[in-house]
Each structure stands twice: as C-alpha cells, then as structure tokens.
Amino acid sequence: MRGPTKHGKAVVVTGASGGVGRATAVAFAARGARVALLARGREGLAAAADDVRRAGGDALVVPVDMADAKAVEDAAQQVADAFGRIDVWVNNAFAGAFAPFTEITADEFRRVTEVTYLGYVNGTRAALRHMVPRDRGTIVQVGSALAYRGVPLQSAYCGAKHAIQGFTESLRCELLHDGSKVRTTMVQLPAVNTPQFDWVLSRMPGQARPVAPVYQPEVAARAIVHAAAHGRRREYWVGGSTAATLIANAIAPGFLDRYLARTGYDSQQEEPPAGQDGHGRTGNLWAPADGPHGYDHGAHGRFDGESTASSPQEWASRNRTRVGAGLLVGGVGAAVAAGLRRRNGRG
Known part of the structure; x- marks a missing residue:
C-alpha cells in the first residue's frame, strides 16, 4: 500500500459517500491522491474517508448539499485551503425518482434537477474559480448512456443528464476560445451496482433495479481516474451496453422508443422481498440516505451476484x-x- 503524500494530486469527488463516488475516491487514493469527499451523509462520508486512508490517500470530509451553490463555493474554498490547490474535480452527486412522469410532483422533479444538474453546474463553477487562475486542472462530469438516450420511469434523471451534456459542451467551447489549459471531459456510464436502487424515491410496484448487464462501481472508477489524467478527450464510453445504446440511438432512435416502451418498465424493477412493496420508503431525495440513526451503504449495491468487474469495451476505450x-x-x-x-x- 502506498502511503499518503502531501504532494499527491488534490482531488474533489462529489457524491463520495457511496456507489461510484465512493469507488472513485478509493481509486484516486490508491494512486496517492489527497481526496476531498463531498456529500450529505455523514456516516457514509466517515466510512469513505476510512476507505481512502486504507487505500493510501489523505481524506478530507466536507458535508455539503450540491444543490446549494453558496455551500459548494465554501466547500471548494475549504478544500483549497487544506490542499493548497484543486487539480481534479469529479462531479458525480445525483438524486433520482423511479416513477412515470405524471406521478412525480413538481417539487420532486425540481429537486432531482437541482441536485443532479445544478449540482454539476455549482461544482463546475466552484472548480473553475480555483483552476482558471492557475490555468490548469481537469473537471470530470460523470454521465450516463442516459445523457443521450432517455428511458421510461426516469424522466427527471434523464433530463438532468441531457442538460449536463449540453452544458459541458458549451463550457468546453468557451475554454477552447479562451485558450485555457483547464480541461473538461465526460464519462458515460452503463448500469452500475450501487446502493441507489435501495434508497431512490420509487413509485413502481416492484423494487427498483439496474437494467442488465450490470457493472461493478470499480469499472466506472477506473474510467473516471483515467479520464482525469487524459482530459483532452471529449468523453469516454464505459461498457459494451453504453456503446451499443448510444450507437443504436444515433442510428434508429424511433426503434429504441418502441423497444423501451415494451421492455423499459419490466427491466427496471424486480419482485421485492416478501412482505415489502417496491416503493422507496427511505428515499434520499430530501435527506441523506444514512438517516438520523447513521448507516453506511458502501460502494456496492445488492447486485454483486450478477455484476461484472471488468469491461473489454472500457479497457479498449482507455x-x-x-x-x-x-x-x-x-x-x-x-x-x-x-x-x-x-x-x-x-x-
């Protein structure tokens, strides 16, 4: 194990308390980075910090709601004060709602948008405030195949991911116009085995699940770390399913509309455990998933048995x-x- 170093890269990971963010923070730590962990859930953040230190990195815990622009600015300043600079900023925090659009309230849709889209905008603005004066740094936007292809039951999340895609393209053009050496890149992910399916707000009769094939969060983390080191590239596709979806959507979007109308409901839910319904009773839309009593969800969800820890397509992309x-x-x-x-x- 490599020991922590005060000279390692200074990295910020949002949504770092669980799932892809947690795995990404650990992957950076294994390379000797100093990692600032941003999220709302204090129990998850504390456990993530322990993981980072065990992997060989330094950890800084900064509880923050990414939808609060001023709080994000303050968090970035706290990181810069502690680490001396910000080399890499990974926007990953999100919220979601599994339900038909007509069953999502206006407040719920707004909240998903504020966290998932405006959280990236807030994080990017805060990162640029520290990177532009130094004329260096990389911002990694963690995206999804759903940044290009909307699916049923996830209208708020898909809308936010599409917005991130357009926002990032605009920003990239502006940085190029200015001759800036600050880079931004996007990593489009497949379905990943994370705890989100147990805490997401859901109004489906079944229990929310990712659409197969499912990848372990470490596959995504490897791609994100690689993207941070090679920020000149516009984006990375992770997983054969992501590549297939994006290519099919470019060629035959109408066919995908009809295909997803037939399959998209059943493929995103499964029979809940006996005695339970599928509705997310402890969704994290308004409060951290670790709740008032404290609980660490970790990086992995409940799909370890069917998830793959490697992706030939991801390797080829890197x-x-x-x-x-x-x-x-x-x-x-x-x-x-x-x-x-x-x-x-x-x-």
Missing part, C-alpha cells in the same frame, strides 16, 4: 491508441499474408 496500433499491425499482416497467397498461387 487504450484506444494501443488498440488502433494492434488493428493496424493486424491489417498489414493480413494484407501481406494475402499477397503471399496470391503470389504462391500464381507460382
């Missing part, structure tokens, strides 16, 4: 230069072999 060289060498080799066969045939 190593596309190597893959391209391999394809080139393979193509040249095939051409040479074909030429030899033709020559021998003529001989």
Whole structure:
C-alpha cells in the first residue's frame, strides 16, 4: 500500500459517500491522491474517508448539499485551503425518482434537477474559480448512456443528464476560445451496482433495479481516474451496453422508443422481498440516505451476484491508441499474408 503524500494530486469527488463516488475516491487514493469527499451523509462520508486512508490517500470530509451553490463555493474554498490547490474535480452527486412522469410532483422533479444538474453546474463553477487562475486542472462530469438516450420511469434523471451534456459542451467551447489549459471531459456510464436502487424515491410496484448487464462501481472508477489524467478527450464510453445504446440511438432512435416502451418498465424493477412493496420508503431525495440513526451503504449495491468487474469495451476505450496500433499491425499482416497467397498461387 502506498502511503499518503502531501504532494499527491488534490482531488474533489462529489457524491463520495457511496456507489461510484465512493469507488472513485478509493481509486484516486490508491494512486496517492489527497481526496476531498463531498456529500450529505455523514456516516457514509466517515466510512469513505476510512476507505481512502486504507487505500493510501489523505481524506478530507466536507458535508455539503450540491444543490446549494453558496455551500459548494465554501466547500471548494475549504478544500483549497487544506490542499493548497484543486487539480481534479469529479462531479458525480445525483438524486433520482423511479416513477412515470405524471406521478412525480413538481417539487420532486425540481429537486432531482437541482441536485443532479445544478449540482454539476455549482461544482463546475466552484472548480473553475480555483483552476482558471492557475490555468490548469481537469473537471470530470460523470454521465450516463442516459445523457443521450432517455428511458421510461426516469424522466427527471434523464433530463438532468441531457442538460449536463449540453452544458459541458458549451463550457468546453468557451475554454477552447479562451485558450485555457483547464480541461473538461465526460464519462458515460452503463448500469452500475450501487446502493441507489435501495434508497431512490420509487413509485413502481416492484423494487427498483439496474437494467442488465450490470457493472461493478470499480469499472466506472477506473474510467473516471483515467479520464482525469487524459482530459483532452471529449468523453469516454464505459461498457459494451453504453456503446451499443448510444450507437443504436444515433442510428434508429424511433426503434429504441418502441423497444423501451415494451421492455423499459419490466427491466427496471424486480419482485421485492416478501412482505415489502417496491416503493422507496427511505428515499434520499430530501435527506441523506444514512438517516438520523447513521448507516453506511458502501460502494456496492445488492447486485454483486450478477455484476461484472471488468469491461473489454472500457479497457479498449482507455487504450484506444494501443488498440488502433494492434488493428493496424493486424491489417498489414493480413494484407501481406494475402499477397503471399496470391503470389504462391500464381507460382
């Protein structure tokens, strides 16, 4: 295990108390980073800080609601004061609601938007305030295949992810116009085995679940850490299902509309445990999921048995230069072999 260092990268991860944020914080810590953990749930943050220290990094716990712009600015200043700078800012915090649009109240839709979309806007603004004067730094927006392709029962979340995509493209153009060395990139994730499906607000008859195939949060974390180190690239796709969804949506969006209308309800829920209904009674929309009595949900959800810890597509995305060289060498080799066969045939 690598020991913590005061000279490691200064990294901020929002939504760091559980799920992808928790796994990402640990992945940065394993590389000797100093990691500021931003989220609402104090129990989850304390446990995440322990994970970061065990992995070899320094941890700074900053409880904050990402929907509160002033609180986020103050949190960023606290990180800068403690670490001396901010090298990487990972926007990951979100809230969601699993329900048909007509069953989501105006206040609930607004709250999902404020946390999931405006939380990214607030985090990005706070990060830029510290990065632009130094003319360096990378902002990683954790996205989803749903940033391009909306699905039923997640209208508020999909709308927010689409908004993040457009916002990030606008910001990237502005940074390029200014000749800034601050980079921003987006990582589009597949379905991930996180605790969110047990705490999300739900009005479905079944228990919320991710659409298969499901990936472990460490797969996402590896891609996010890689993206932070290679911020010049516009975005990364993680998982074969993400690539397939985005390509299919670009080619045949109408077909996907009809396909998801048929399959999207059943694929996002399962039979709840005996004696329970599927409605999320302890949703984290208005309060942290660890609640008044304290509970740490960790990085993983209840889907370990069906989740994969690797993704050939994610590896290829991180190593596309190597893959391209391999394809080139393979193509040249095939051409040479074909030429030899033709020559021998003529001989």
